[in-house]
Amino acid sequence: xxxxxxxxxxxxxxxxxxxxxxxxxxxxxxxxxxxxxxxxxxxxxxxxxxxxxxxxxxxxxxxxxxxxxxxxxxxxxxxxxxxxxxxxxxxxxxxxxxxxxxxxxxxxxxxxxxxxxxxxxxxxxxxxxxxxxxxxxxxxxxxxxxxxxxxxxxxxxxxxxxxxxxxxxxxxxxxxxxxxxxxxxxxxxxxxxxxxx
Amino acid sequence: xxxxxxxxxxxxxxxxxxxxxxxxxxxxxxxxxxxxxxxxxxxxxxxxxxxxxxxxxxxxxxxxxxxxxxxxxxxxxxxxxxxxxxxxxxxxxxxxxxxxxxxxxxxxxxxxxxxxxxxxxxxxxxxxxxxxxxxxxxxxxxxxxxxxxxxxxxxxxxxxxxxxxxxxxxxxxxxxxxxxxxxxxxxxxxxxxxxxxxxxxxxxxxxxxxxxxxxxxxxxxxxxxxxxxxxxxxxxxxxxxxxxxxxxxxxxxxxxxxxxxxxxxxxxxxxxxxxxxxxxxxxxxxxxxxx
Numbered sequence: 001x002x003x004x005x006x007x008x009x010x011x012x013x014x015x016x017x018x019x020x021x022x023x024x025x026x027x028x029x030x031x032x033x034x035x036x037x038x039x040x041x042x043x044x045x046x047x048x049x050x051x052x053x054x055x056x057x058x059x060x061x062x063x064x065x066x067x068x069x070x071x072x073x074x075x076x077x078x079x080x081x082x083x084x085x086x087x088x089x090x091x092x093x094x095x096x097x098x099x100x101x102x103x104x105x106x107x108x109x110x111x112x113x114x115x116x117x118x119x120x121x122x123x124x125x126x127x128x129x130x131x132x133x134x135x136x137x138x139x140x141x142x143x144x145x146x147x148x149x150x151x152x153x154x155x156x157x158x159x160x161x162x163x164x165x166x167x168x169x170x171x172x173x174x175x176x177x178x179x180x181x182x183x184x185x186x187x188x189x190x191x192x193x194x195x196x197x
Numbered sequence: 198x199x200x201x202x203x204x205x206x207x208x209x210x211x212x213x214x215x216x217x218x219x220x221x222x223x224x225x226x227x228x229x230x231x232x233x234x235x236x237x238x239x240x241x242x243x244x245x246x247x248x249x250x251x252x253x254x255x256x257x258x259x260x261x262x263x264x265x266x267x268x269x270x271x272x273x274x275x276x277x278x279x280x281x282x283x284x285x286x287x288x289x290x291x292x293x294x295x296x297x298x299x300x301x302x303x304x305x306x307x308x309x310x311x312x313x314x315x316x317x318x319x320x321x322x323x324x325x326x327x328x329x330x331x332x333x334x335x336x337x338x339x340x341x342x343x344x345x346x347x348x349x350x351x352x353x354x355x356x357x358x359x360x361x362x363x364x365x366x367x368x369x370x371x372x373x374x375x376x377x378x379x380x381x382x383x384x385x386x387x388x389x390x391x392x393x394x395x396x397x398x399x400x401x402x403x404x405x406x407x408x409x410x411x412x413x414x415x416x417x418x419x420x421x422x423x424x425x426x427x428x429x430x431x432x433x434x435x436x437x438x439x440x441x442x443x444x445x446x447x448x449x450x451x452x453x454x455x456x457x458x459x460x461x462x463x464x465x466x467x468x469x470x471x472x473x474x475x476x477x478x479x480x481x482x483x484x485x486x487x488x
Contacts, residue, residue: 015337017357017378026265034257039250048261052268059269063337063357130249137250153250177208184243 003028007071014062022062026055029075032154036076039149040083042138053082069163076156076164080146087142136186144179151176198222200232207240336400336407336445343409343443343484350411350441352398354382360402366394388413393435395428405446410435424454427475427487433457434466434485444487447474 007028013021033054038047057078065074137148143165150156150164158176162169203226209215210223226233258264341354354362356376364384365371374382388394388411396409410431423433430453431444437457451473460466463485467477470487478486 015339015357023266027262030261030265031257034261035254038254038257044258048258048264051261052265055265056269056272060333063333064335129246130252133246133249148247149250152247155251173208174205177205180208180240180243180247181204183247184239187243187246188239 004070008067011062011065011067011071014059015065022059025058025071029072030055032072033075033079036149036154037079037083039137039153040080040142040145041086042134046086050079050082050086053085054079057082070160073156073160073164076150076154076160077166080164083146084142132187133183136183139186140179140182144175144182147172147176148179148183198226198233200226200230200236203227203230203233204236204240207237210237211241211244333403334448335405336398336403338443338445338486338488341407343441343480343482345482349385349387352382352384352386352409354384354398356380356382358402360400363399364396365399366396386411393432395432397428405448407446408442408444410442410444412436412439412441424452427451427453429453430455430469431487434460438483438485440483440485442485442487444475449473451475 007025010021010025010028014025030051033051034047037050037054038044041047041050054075058075061078065071137145140148147161147165150161151158156164158169158172161167162172165172167175203223206215206219206223210220215223227237337357340357341352344351344353352364356362356378358378359376361373361375362382363371363373372384374384376382386396386409391413393410393412396411398407398409408428408431410428412435423429425433427444427446431442433455435442437460451470453469453473455469460469463477463479466485466487470477476488478488480486
């Protein structure tokens with residue numbers, strides 16, 4: 001039985017109130033959900049919050065799932081919405097996010113926050129490159145960031161992204177192109193590392 | 198094609214999706230324009246670097262599943278304790294408005310739980326019950342049936358969780374029933390009046406109500422054109438077809454307009470309701486469902 005078919009069996013059981021089936025559904029998708037959320041937030045705690053919120057929303061709306069799309073696509077959509085809601089709340093609270101800039105006397109400077117993620121020794125350049133990439137991605141508007149992460153991080157097809165974000169494929173492609181151009185601009189600052197001319 | 202325009206096609210060209218005249222223009226610019234060349238080279242480098250995003254990232258904490266489960270439990274626990282006054286207010290208005298109407302809705306409801314029958318709870322006094330926050334947008338039709346037995350229509354509803362169901366109709370006393378998970382509510386509905394009546398069903402777990410329009414058992418049919426709410430449309434249809442109409446409300450208020458002369462079958466009802474995201478089904482026993 002395919003992963004999608006197995007999901008549908010669990011969903012049908014969950015729709016009948018079987019909490020164990022829902023628990024199994026979480027187990028099957030929590031890792032990938034976390035990975036996506038982490039790529040969006042770049043923060044373990046926030047990723048955990050986003051994933052938890054997302055599964056609560058899935059639970060509340062499970063009766064509405066008709067199986068027209070894959071469960072994972074639906075889950076991507078819900079996680080994206082949870083992430084956007086989280087950022088909206090943060091903006092309302094006027095908190096500084098990791099990638100926000102602080103205005104100083106000499107103009108804007110990047111807020112420096114130590115990255116405590118583990119990285120193997122001897123791969124300093126690769127780590128630096130990955131960090132630069134993540135930093136460039138984190139500077140994108142949230143919606144574009146979600147698209148970039150879905151396509152380049154999660155390997156979703158344009159059609160799946162269009163479905164998850166409820167956008168026409170053409171719009172997804174043009175916005176992704178714009179997002180890539182913006183990333184390029186951010187990375188050009190690191191031209192020495194990347195040999196970009 | 199200038200450099201700015203060329204940028205719009207970088208992704209398409211990189212993925213080999215640029216064709217025809219646009220491809221020719223783009224490649225001409227790429228050969229002759231140094232700025233386009235430099236920018237496209239940087240873009241290709243970026244695309245390659247974006248591959249790094251596929252690299253494995255930090256593992257989730259070992260207790261991720263526990264954290265999710267605990268938060269879900271807490272969320273459900275909080276929901277159980279959250280009052281929602283709006284629902285209570287809404288059905289009380291119906292009670293006030295229904296004094297002079299003759300229609301009568303069935304007098305009792307019973308619950309079947311694990312093979313045992315329990316009497317429905319009495320109607321609470323005002324301010325009595327604590328109404329739970331509703332979770333679902335609409336009633337789930339797969340958990341209910343409207344059946345005809347001995348000339349009495351009976352609503353059967355199976356709960357997925359603990360919930361309070363309230364059944365009300367103008368001119369009849371409201372019934373409130375508390376259900377445990379997987380209980381089955383069995384509620385006969387009778388209309389001994391001379392016109393169709395509208396029964397409104399609420400759950401404290403569902404945001405929007407369900408309407409059951411019951412045609413009169415005795416009077417001839419009156420056909421009315423008009424416009425109005427989902428419940429009013431259902432009532433009019435029950436008059437026209439002489440069959441009960443169950444309408445499960447969705448998010449947002451829908452205002453329907455109808456001319457009964459144009460409604461000849463289920464497909465013509467579907468034409469009217471589809472603009473508001475509803476569909477229509479007619480069951481073997483003739484009951485029309487608007488979903």
